[in-house]
Amino acid sequence: MRSEAGKVSTSPRARTRRRIGGDGPLAALLLAPAALLLCGVLLFPMLTTFRDSLFVNKLTEPWLGTPFVGLKQYAQMVQDPRFLNALRNTLFFGVLTVGGSFLVGIPMALLAHTPSRVRGLARVALLLPWAMPPVITGLIFAWLFNGQYGVVNDVLVRGGLVGEPLRWLSTPGLAVVAMVITIVWKTSSFVALIVLGGLQGIPRELTEAADVDGATRVQTFWRVILPLLGPSLAVAFIFRAISAVQVFDIPYTFIQQAPAQGLLETLGVYIYRTSIEFLDFGYAAALSVALFGVSLAVTLVYVRFVRGGEG
Amino acid sequence: MEQAPRLNLSERVIRALGLALLVFGGFFPLVWMLLTSLKNEGELQKFPVQYLPSHPDIANYARVFSEQPFGTFFMNSLIVSVLSTALCVAVAVPAAYALARLEIRARGLLLTLVVAFSMLPVVSLLVPLFRLMRSANLLNSYPALILPYAALSLPVAVLTLVAFFSAIPRDLEAAAMVDGTSRVGAMTRIVLPLSLPGVVTAALLVFVNSWNEFLLALSFNTRLNMRTVSVGVTLYQGEFAFPWPLISAAVVIAVVPIVVLIAVFQKRFVAGLTAGGVKA
Numbered sequence: 284m285r286s287e288a289g290k291v292s293t294s295p296r297a298r299t300r301r302r303i304g305g306d307g308p309l310a311a312l313l314l315a316p317a318a319l320l321l322c323g324v325l326l327f328p329m330l331t332t333f334r335d336s337l338f339v340n341k342l343t344e345p346w347l348g349t350p351f352v353g354l355k356q357y358a359q360m361v362q363d364p365r366f367l368n369a370l371r372n373t374l375f376f377g378v379l380t381v382g383g384s385f386l387v388g389i390p391m392a393l394l395a396h397t398p399s400r401v402r403g404l405a406r407v408a409l410l411l412p413w414a415m416p417p418v419i420t421g422l423i424f425a426w427l428f429n430g431q432y433g434v435v436n437d438v439l440v441r442g443g444l445v446g447e448p449l450r451w452l453s454t455p456g457l458a459v460v461a462m463v464i465t466i467v468w469k470t471s472s473f474v475a476l477i478v479l480g481g482l483q484g485i486p487r488e489l490t491e492a493a494d495v496d497g498a499t500r501v502q503t504f505w506r507v508i509l510p511l512l513g514p515s516l517a518v519a520f521i522f523r524a525i526s527a528v529q530v531f532d533i534p535y536t537f538i539q540q541a542p543a544q545g546l547l548e549t550l551g552v553y554i555y556r557t558s559i560e561f562l563d564f565g566y567a568a569a570l571s572v573a574l575f576g577v578s579l580a581v582t583l584v585y586v587r588f589v590r591g592g593e594g
Numbered sequence: 595m596e597q598a599p600r601l602n603l604s605e606r607v608i609r610a611l612g613l614a615l616l617v618f619g620g621f622f623p624l625v626w627m628l629l630t631s632l633k634n635e636g637e638l639q640k641f642p643v644q645y646l647p648s649h650p651d652i653a654n655y656a657r658v659f660s661e662q663p664f665g666t667f668f669m670n671s672l673i674v675s676v677l678s679t680a681l682c683v684a685v686a687v688p689a690a691y692a693l694a695r696l697e698i699r700a701r702g703l704l705l706t707l708v709v710a711f712s713m714l715p716v717v718s719l720l721v722p723l724f725r726l727m728r729s730a731n732l733l734n735s736y737p738a739l740i741l742p743y744a745a746l747s748l749p750v751a752v753l754t755l756v757a758f759f760s761a762i763p764r765d766l767e768a769a770a771m772v773d774g775t776s777r778v779g780a781m782t783r784i785v786l787p788l789s790l791p792g793v794v795t796a797a798l799l800v801f802v803n804s805w806n807e808f809l810l811a812l813s814f815n816t817r818l819n820m821r822t823v824s825v826g827v828t829l830y831q832g833e834f835a836f837p838w839p840l841i842s843a844a845v846v847i848a849v850v851p852i853v854v855l856i857a858v859f860q861k862r863f864v865a866g867l868t869a870g871g872v873k874a
Binding site for chain 1: 640685691726778806856857
């Protein structure tokens with residue numbers, strides 16, 4: 284659909300345009316403000332990060348000055364147990380939360396897709412987790428998982444599943460479970476919305492034909508709907524993967540309340556602490572470049588798979 | 595109107611249960627904060643949990659405003675979010691129009707760049723952006739947040755708008771231009787009015803992103819009277835104490851604009867986000 288726009292066309296419209304001098308100057312004029320904002324506020328700081336990663340810059344040890352050290356901080360990084368731990372946590376949370384958001388998000392989309400009397404309400408319920416500030420989501424779930432008076436404990440105790448309230452946030456393993464649930468709650472909406480878009484693009488005739496041929500609803504889902512959702516699922520997956528790699532706000536809030544810090548520290552949190560708490564800007568820059576690298580790798584996969592199809 | 599598919603009884607039961615679960619799951623955490631905000635510390639410290647407050651008390655809401663300048667936080671968030679939305683949309687509309695409609699040789703490359711920008715981790719930009727704002731003397735000012743918020747939301751706004759602009763038939767513009775309107779005239783008089791829903795969607799996205807942002811707000815505007823609500827809600831916790839009724843009340847106030855927007859524009863959000871997703 285979009286590729287049509289890129290071709291040189293000989294329609295009356297194109298001829299009109301050529302007569303008035305082509306699109307080049309106008310396009311440049313229209314794109315300039317956006318380019319200026321992106322370059323000034325995103326590209327320039329990004330390039331600064333690359334440069335900073337090559338210099339030592341520790342505010343806590345000012346006597347060191349800011350000498351050029353080349354790739355030394357990268358060498359330090361790959362031997363830094365805290366970095367490796369954060370990387371491992373990030374990937375671990377990434378796999379669990381991305382997978383979880385698909386397991387929850389796809390049924391959510393199917394529910395929101397079928398017309399019903401409560402459709403408006405269902406849509407608000409679907410959008411709320413997506414639109415909620417992540418920091419506030421973290422706070423809310425920290426309260427739900429409270430070790431003494433939390434609702435989660437109340438339900439478990441009343442249901443006879445546990446005898447005593449569990450100290451969710453101060454028990455390392457349980458803190459991880461609580462954080463995964465929180466992130467899945469927050470991000471399933473996004474998957475559901477993208478999948479909903481895919482569902483709306485499937486012609487009704489296809490599912491009806493399967494219906495007429497005697498397929499059960501489950502068969503129709505696996506054989507007809509799911510394959511057609513391929514592109515939407517790919518888009519949702521890439522965007523979820525990116526946000527999972529960068530996750531910061533929710534772990535940050537949890538760590539404020541949980542002694543089980545080592546297991547909850549993600550790359551984003553480690554970079555934040557290295558820069559803001561340890562004031563080691565050079566090393567934080569090197570860590571940031573590593574995070575760019577992981578994000579870029581996922582972005583390239585996205586461009587290759589999704590945008591590549593448009594030629 | 596869509597026709598409801600024929601479902602048998604068990605399918606209807608499963609769907610009703612699913613919908614109930616969806617609605618419950620979406621609303622419960624916020625409802626729980628609302629209930630918590632109406633309790634006092636004594637009611638809170640009960641186990642098994644007492645679900646409904648026995649004497650609903652709005653005193654916590656008054657304390658939210660008396661213990662911290664929360665009204666100021668709220669105004670700051672409002673100002674920053676509205677202005678970053680205005681800036682972002684003003685810049686995104688012409689750019690998206692050019693990318694969707696004009697003949698640009700590097701179109702594919704430019705769109706790829708926009709996607710790449712949308713995937714930059716904010717935490718990696720924190721230190722250099724901080725230095726930039728400090729050298730521009732902008733720390734503890736609205737522009738310190740408005741500029742990055744507008745820039746960070748620009749890629750998603752552009753991609754959404756490109757999807758909407760592309761969906762408008764080109765013949766409409768062509769006809770107007772054959773009739774003697776200039777390209778800019780065709781853009782402002784034909785394409786823009788028709789894509790108003792897209793502009794609204796993009797604006798809503800930027801507003802929600804800006805309202806919710808935490809990291810930059812936490813780091814750039816550190817003076818109390820320049821704080822935003824997302825940072826403000828974290829200021830009630832002491833070193834060891836978490837006054838949950840108070841925090842809950844602050845949370846409830848902080849999400850009011852988001853909940854109102856979602857409730858009013860739910861159709862628009864779903865349409866806009868799904869359109870973007872399908873197109874991407």
